[in-house]
Amino acid sequence: MNIVDLKIKWTNPIKHEKFIYKVDVNELYHNRILITLSLELIISIAIIIGFDLNFSQKILVIFSAIIIFLLTSPFFMKVWEIVLSNKRLILRNKYLNVGRFSSLISFNLNHLDTQISTPRIKVIPLITGFSIMFSYTIPLLEFHYTGKISLPMLVKIFFIFDNFIKTIDEIEQIAFAIMNYLLTPFYGVAIVFSLISGIISILLIVFGLPRRTTLIISSTGGHKLSINTGIPKKLSEYLSGIGRKHRVVYNKDWTWDLPLLDGEIIQSKAAVGLIDRKTQILGVISLLLSLESFNRFIVIFKDPSMKNFILLLITITNLSMMIISISFAKKFSRICTTNHRIMYQDERKVISGIYGKRIYSYSDLPYENIRGFSYSNYSGLEISIIPAIFLIISAGFSFSLIFLNNFVFIISIYIAIIFFALNYRTYTNLSFASLSGKIYSINYRLLAFMVSISHRIEKIDNLYNRLFPNLLSEGSVQKIVNNIHGVNNPVLDMNIPSLHEIDVHAFIDKDEEIIGKWEKMGHHKYHRESIILGFVISLITMIIFTFKIARPYNIVFLVFSLLMIIYMTIQKLVIRYNSFILLKNRLLYVVKTTPRNFARVFGILPVNKINGVNLEHLNLSRFKIIYGQGYKKLSIYLIIITLCTLFFVSSSNDSNVLLENAFYITIALVMIFSIFNSIQLIALLIPRYGLSLYTRFGEIMVSYIKDPKDFNIKLSKARGLS
Amino acid sequence: MMRYKLRNKLTGIIFGKYDLKKIAKNKLVHDEKFVSGLEIIYYNEIMIFISIVIGLLSILFTFNSLFAIIPLIISMYLIFLSLELELIFLTDERIIIEKRGILEKILNTQSELSLSLDQIAVLKYSRAPFHRQLLYISLIGLIINFIIISVISDLLLILFLSAISFVLFYMLWFGLRLNKRSIELSVIGINLPVGIGRSKGAPMSFLVDIQEMVFERIHHISHSDTDSGIKYQVSEFPLQFSSKAKAIIEKLKDPFQQHLIKVIDQNNINIDGLYLHCHRFEKSVIDKTIQELKHKNLIVEKDDKLVIK
Structure with missing residues (x-):
C-alpha cells in the first residue's frame, strides 16, 4: 500500500495525517420502513373501505399515500462516508438526499478501548421469515396433502398432561374436528397461500442472513460508536491494525474473526459452553412427540408418490429444526490471551440457532486498558428455596396426620431432598473489567454434586471433556490472569488436579x-x-x-x-x-x-x-x-x-x-x-x-x-x- | 447596523466591557500558550421585545384575574434565554468554556469548564441536541394555557392567552434547535458530551482548530510500555511494512527490489497479482528481479503465493 497524505477536504486533515481507507455505506432503518408502510397501508385501506369513494377519489388516496412515503423516504436511510487515517476514524452521515442534518464525527484512535466485530444480522426480517415459514407455509402444505392440520407443539404437550389427569382421550379429536370444520372451506386455496408465503419467507430469510460485519467501537471513556450496517471486511482489518498500532498478520490456523498482530503469540485459552437445559428438554420432548411422524419414512418405500415425497420433506425439515434447537441450546464463550491483549469470543445464541451455524461476536482489549479482574467460586442455595423445602416437608407431614398414612410424608421428604439437590449449585465466574466499563466475563453454574463427580473423573481426559465441557479449570484461570499481569513463575502452581481452590499466591510471582x-x-x-x-x-x-x-x-x-x-x-x-x-x-x-x-x-x-x-x-x-x-x-x-x-x-x-x-x-x-x-x-x-x-x-x-x-x-x- | 448597535449596547449594559485576549491571559497557567479564542453571542431581540410586552401586559391583567401570573413567569424565563454569551479559549493544554447569562449576572456566579485536551476521545460536529428542559416547559405551558382558555370567559384574556400560545410555540421551535450546529466533545470521565455553541451554533473553523490542537498534543506523548514488562514495538504507521521487510530493505540497494519487497509484504499476492500491481513495469523486468531475490533466499513461494522469508 502506498501511504499518501489525507487530502479529502471535508475531513479537515491535520498534520502528519495519512490516508488509509475510504468507504461509503448506507444504513437502512428496517423498523421505520416497516412501520410507515404498514401504517399507510392500513390507513389507506380503511379510508377506501370506510368512505364510499368513487374511482378517481380512490386513485387520489393511493397517490397521496405514495407521496407521503416519498416525503418520509429520506429518513429510511442514512448515507455514511467513512475515512480511516492513521490517527482517527472520520465519519460523515446524512439522510438520503437531505444534507441539512448531516454530522461529522472524528474518533480519536488513541482512545480506542475495544473494537467489536460481529456479523451484521437483520434480526426482524429473519425472525419474521422463519415464523411465516413454520406457521403458514409448512402447515398449509401439510393441510393440502393430508386434509389434516398438525397441532402446535405446546398444545400437544398440554394434551398429554391433560390425559394423565382426566383420562379423556376425545379432547384431541374434538379439537381436530373443530379445526377441520374451520379449515375445509380453505382447502382449495391452501396450496396457493402456502406457495406465496413460502416465497416471501425464503426471500426474507435470505435477506436476513449475515454476510458482512458491523462496526462497533468504544472509547476508553465509554463512548460508543456503532453503525448498524455491513461494512467491508478490509476496513475492520485495517482498523484492528491501526487501532492497536500494529501490523496485521494472516495466519491460517487462526479461525477467529479478529486478526492476529505482528509478533503476537497465543499464550492461554479457556472455553465454557453454557447449556440451557430448558430448551434442550423442550426439544427432546417435541422429538418424542413427533415419533408418530417417523412412519412417513416407511410410507415412501411402500407407496412412492409425489405427495408422500413432499410429506417426507416436511417431516425432515421439522425434525432438523428440533435437532438444531437441541444442539444449539449450548452457548459458547471463550477467552484467549496473547502477549499483547485478551480476546473475547461470545456466541450470539438465538441467531446462531436460527442460522444453523455458530455465530460469534469478537472483542479485544490490550493489557493497558484492563483495570482489574475478579474470580469467584462458591456453592450454595438461593435463600428462597429453604422455606420452600420446609413447606414441602411440613405439608407432607400434616397430610399424613390427616389421612393417617405415612406414605405421603416419606414421599414429601424425598421430593424435598431432590429439590434441594437440584438447587444446590456451584457458581464460578471469572471476569475482567476494561477502562470503558465493559466487563468480559466467563462463567458457569452446575449442580454441586456434579462438580464433585467431575473432581473424581478428571484424570480420565476423554470422559471428562465429553461430560463436562463447561468447566473452567483452575489451571486455565491462573494462566489467563497471570498472562495479563506478566507473572511467569507463580508461587503456587494450580495445574495439579487435586487442587480445587485457588489460593491468592497462585497470582503472585516468585520475584515479586x-x-x-x-x-x-x-x-x-x-x-x-x-x-x-x-x-x-x-x-x-x-x-x-x-x-x-x-x-x-x-x-x-x-x-x-x-x-x-x-x-x-x-x-x-x-x-x-x-x-x-x-x-x-x-x-x-x-x-x-x-x-x-x-x-x-x-x-x-x-x-x-x-x-x-x-x-x-x-x-x-x-x-x-x-x-x-x-x-x-x-x-x-x-x-x-x-x-x-x-x-x-x-x-x-x-x-x-x-x-x-x-x-x-x-x-x-x-x-x-x-x-x-x-x-x-x-x-x-x-x-x-x-x-x-x-x-x-x-x-x-x-x-x-x-x-x-x-x-x-x-x-x-x-x-x-x- | 441598527441591530448590531442595539446588541452591543445590550451586552455592554448587561455584561460590561470585556476583552477576550485579556481574559484569556488571566486564565493561563504557567507555561501555557493561548492558541485561539471564540466568543459566541446569542442574542434575540424578538424574544426580548415579546417578553417585555408580555410581562407588562400580564402585570396589568393580574388585577383582572390571577391566571395572568403564568405568562409573567414565562416572560421571565424568555428573557433569560434571549441573551447568552459563551467565551471559549483554546490553549495548547486545555479548552476553557465560560458561560455568561443574565441569570449568572443577577446571581453573581460564574460557570467555567476546563477540559484537558488529551482526554478528548470523540469530536462531533452536528445538529445541536434538543433543549429538553425548554421542550418540556413549553409543552406543559401550552397544555395549561389551553385548559385555562377553555375555562375562563373573559374575551380579552382569552385573546391575550392565545397570543401567548404562539410565543410558546416559538419556544418549542427554539428548543428543537434544528438550525443550530454545535461542536460536541466526548471527554473521558464525563458521561454526556460537552457542547460548544448549542444555542447559536459554532463555526467549522474552530472545530478545525480544536482538532489540530488535540492531535498535536497526542503526537508529543510517547507510547509508554505496559507495567507487565512485556515490550513490543509500536509503529506509528503499522500498515507501511513489517519489521522483516524493514531489515531486508536496509540490506538491499536497488530501489526496484525494495519496492517489490514492500509490495509483497503489504499484499498477500501471487506473481500475476504482482504484474497487475506494478503494471507500469514490464513483465520480464519483474520476473528477473524476483528470480534474483529468490536466488538471494529472501523470497519464498508458499501455497502459490509470494512470502518474505
Missing part, C-alpha cells in the same frame, strides 16, 4: 515483592458466648411455646425449632474473613469462607472470591468508625418480638381449632427466627474501625481493620511514592 499483607481480617472467628446464649434462649422459648400450643402440632414446631437452632449454630461455626495483599502497583483482595468440619457435614461449602485491582485505578481509601451497623434491622426485629409476646400473653389457649393453631405456630416460628437474628445484630452494634476502598472496579469494604496508619504507609509505598 510483597509490600503488605493483612490476613484474616474481620470479626472474631466466632463468639462462643453468643452461641451459648442463643442456644439457651431459643431452648427456653421453644419449651414455653411448645407447651402453650395445641397438642397435634407440637412435633412440627419442635422439629422446626431444632432445625433452626442447628442452622444458626452452624452459621456461627463458619469462619468468614477478608485478606489483603499489597504488591508493587496492584492489590489483591480475598473474601474467604471456611466452614468448620461440623458445618461442612451440613453442606456449607467454602466460598472463594479473589479481586485484583491495579493501584492506578484505586481512587480513594477511607477509614471511618462504623457503629450501629444494622440497627434498622434490629429495631424491626425487636418490634416483631414485642408484638409476638403481646399476642401470646393476651390470647387464651382454650380453642383447638386447626386454623388457629397453625396461626400460633407461624407466629412462634417468626419469633424464634427474629430472636436469633437480633442476638446476631446486637454483636454488630459495637463500634470499630472500617476501611473502604473506592476503585473503578467497584467498592471494596472491609468492616474491621487493625492498624489503619500502617495500611496507608504501605499503600503509598506500593504506589512508589516513598
